[in-house]
Amino acid sequence: MTMTMKSFPKPSDLPVPAGAEGWEEIYPYYLVFQDELKEQEDAKFWFCDSQHWPTVFKPFETIGGEFAVKCLGQYNARHLMIPNANGIDFRIHQGYLYMSPIPVPDEQIAARVSEFEARIGHYFGDWENKLAAWHTKVKGTIADMEALRFDPLPEIVPFEDMENGVGKDGSQVLLDNYDKLISLTYQNWQYHFEFLNLGYIAYLDFFNFCKEVFPNIPDQSIATMVQGVDMELFRPDDELKALALLAVELKLSELFSNTDDPAATLAAIAAAPGGERWIAQWEEAHEPWFNFTIGNGFYGHDKYWNENPEIPLGFIADYIRRVEEGAQILRPTEKLIAEKERIVEEYADLLDGETAQVFEAKRALAATAYPYVENHNFYIEHWTMGVFWRKVRELSRMLADAGVFEDPGDLLYLGRNEVRDVLFDLVTSFGIGAGEPIAAVALPKKIAKRRQIVDALKTARPAPALNTPPESITEPFTRMLWGITTEQVQSWLGNDEDAQENVLKGMAASPGTVEGVARVVMHADELGQIQPGEILVAPITAPSWGPIFGKIKATVTDIGGMMSHAAIVCREYDLPAVTGTGSASTTIKTGDRLRVDGGKGTVEILVDSPVLTGPSAHSHNHG
Structure with missing residues (x-):
């Protein structure tokens, strides 16, 4: 029997990987735990978001974590006034991002309800038009980002600039374009959450209503009632x-x-x-x-x-x-839609009168808002960030050509505000005709040291959580997106009374039972190794892994809830999935035979039994 534990390690309890000493210095001060705040920070429960940030941050890359989590929080706490959820506090510890949901004090919840209802009513009352306006805003930002250029500085101010009284040497274009790149990216991250949180709210409202009127309804049946959408x-x-x-x-x-x-x-x-x-x-x-x-x-x-x-x-x-x-x-x-209609009818038949109308209204709203939960991903994480990283590479190549960096990749080892200082150093040395910027001699040692620290941090897996978990986890996004539930956290601590040997438990994310051989994929570069009919085991899957879902039999992940990308994609591809197991990718080895039950949320490592194949292996059963 595993020894039961009440809490996870404190941040200060975790040993620092050899070679990563001083890692705190490579990130902005506000992203690391503070000795002066130890008491407050140790009193909070933090979980590791390896779902979105599965590898160690290089200093420049913290921008995605900072913008995403800040903007997610502002829509809960400042825009929508969600009654029971403020934002999510976040820190980087030993290179990984940890989050701690900020509760709304009980006495303040009631006062937020009327504001919340008015604000979501504003969106849900005119969803299609508001969403069309959102697309226009987001695509406009992307077009503005595409237009930015990072050209070499002009050797000589053009004579016509003198004639026209421009009075500038062209270096302001470089500085302005860098500032614009950062601010436009931030702008699209603010837009990102305008509809995302609403998509979750609509689904959660339907989810909670179903649990009230059908106390024994499986979570999956609720998810099935909004599936089969064109995303x-x-x-x-x-x-x-x-x-x-x-x-x-x-x-x-x-x-x-x-x-x-x-x-x-x-x-x-x-x-x-x-x-x-x-x-x-x-x-x-x-x-x-x-x-x-x-x-x-x-x-x-x-x-x-x-x-x-x-x-x-x-x-x-x-x-x-x-x-x-x-x-x-x-x-x-077509199969998914038929299954959705069958389940909806099955449950609708159990209701009458006003309750039936409320059920259909809430379901229709959830089905309308739910596709956005995935679609926003294309516009922000993929398209916006694709343009962002392309522009960053253009800038880093220009800086390498100007003698600032030996390797264009060096830029990623500086924070975004440090890069701004480097740009001013460059335009100064260039503007006064002084030759190479100071960065050429001041940075190489610092960058080499940071490379060493990042590489050393990568040798250790992050702790799934820090400190003592609360009695119960109620914050809706934490449960739906990350799969961090009271039961799951206790299971990570080894406090699961029903624990069985060789069985991992997680979220029942997509129905079906299969047996097959495991393929553990720790990074997208390893996707090419997957053989037809294998079971994918990964810390998390990315939405863009779609092309491999036709090859595999099932998916198992370490983190993720019912609304995680892995869960949604597997339901839409009709594949069994168990998410949020905590440790599947480090417990299971490639070649292990598994039985995955996406209806119960269990993954069994089969020690001695033949592997099932063929269609009989994939049977669906809905409650």
């Missing part, structure tokens, strides 16, 4: 499927044998009969749908399809193989 987040994957089907129709399949050489592959297609038509469709898909990353958009190393054509070409080649083997590659939307 823009699936559009990039759908474009690849259409291109695969077109390649088969035009008899171009054999030209996809070496997609690691995209230039040769595309040239061969263009030269083949019917190839022009295929290339035209390929090029049309690029804007905007190839502004898509195999990561999650939060890191400088995330690879985007439009800059790495071997990635989408590889997925297309895989789809072509499956089509030629007779597989159905399109999402089973």
Whole structure:
């Protein structure tokens, strides 16, 4: 029997990985725990958000965590006045992001209700028009970001600038464009949460109503009642499927044998009969749908399809193989819709009169608002952040060419405010004709040290949580998005009374039971190793892993709730999933045989039993 524990380690209890001493210095002061606040910070429960930030932050990359969590919180606490939820406090500890939901004091809850109702009514009363305006705002910001340039400084002020009395040397353009890049990114992160929190609220309202009128309803049945929707987040994957089907129709399949050489592959297609038509469709898909990353958009190393054509070409080649083997590659939307209608009818029949009307009104609102929970991802995490990182790379290459950095990647080891100082150093030394900027001698040692610290931090996995958990976790987003529930936290602590050997427990995220062989994927770069029919085990999946969902039998993740991307995507691809297990990716090894029960939320490591295959392995049962 495991020894039961009441709490997780305190931040100060965690040993610092060898070589990472002094790691606190590489992040802004406000992102690390403070000795002066130890008592207050140790009194709070913090969970690690490895769902969105699965790898150690380089200093420049904290921007995504800061903007995302700050803006999420402002919509709870300042815009919508959610009665029982303020924002989420956050810190970086040993390179990973930890979060602590801020409760609303009991005595303040009632006073927020009327404000909250008026504010959500404002949106829900005119959802389509407001969402259309949101798209206009977000795309406008992206266009403004695209227009920014980081050109080398002009060797000489043009004579016409003298004639026109400009009175500036061009360096202000560099400084202004950097400031604009940061502020435009921040702007789209504020927009990001305007509708996201509403999507969760609508779903939670329906969820809570169902639990009230049907006390024994499984969480999954509630989720099923809003499934089968057409989501823009699936559009990039759908474009690849259409291109695969077109390649088969035009008899171009054999030209996809070496997609690691995209230039040769595309040239061969263009030269083949019917190839022009295929290339035209390929090029049309690029804007905007190839502004898509195999990561999650939060890191400088995330690879985007439009800059790495071997990635989408590889997925297309895989789809072509499956089509030629007779597989159905399109999402089973009709089946999902039929199942949704069956479940809705089943529960609606149990109600009458006003309750039935309320049920349908709440369900309809949840179904309308729910697609945004995934769609926003394409516009912000993928498209906005894709443009952001591309511009950062343009800037870093210009700085390397100007002698500031030896390696353009060095920029990521400075915080965004430090980069601003480096830019002023550059324009000063350039403007006065002094030659190389001071950064060329002042930074190399500092950057080398930071590289060493980041590499050392990567050698340790983060603790799933810190300090003592509360008696009960009520904050809605923590439960729905991250799957951090009272029961789950106790299970992480080893306090699960029903614990069985070789069985991991998590959220019952998508129904179905299968057996198969595990494939543990710790990073998107390892996706190519997945074999057909394996069970994907990962700390978390990214929404952009869609093309592999046709290959695998089930998904198991360490973190994530009913509304996590992994859960939603698996339901929409009709795949069993168990999320929020806490430790699957470090407990299970590639090659282990597993039985995944997405209806119960269990993953069993099978020691000696034959692997089931074939359709009988995938049976759905809804409560």
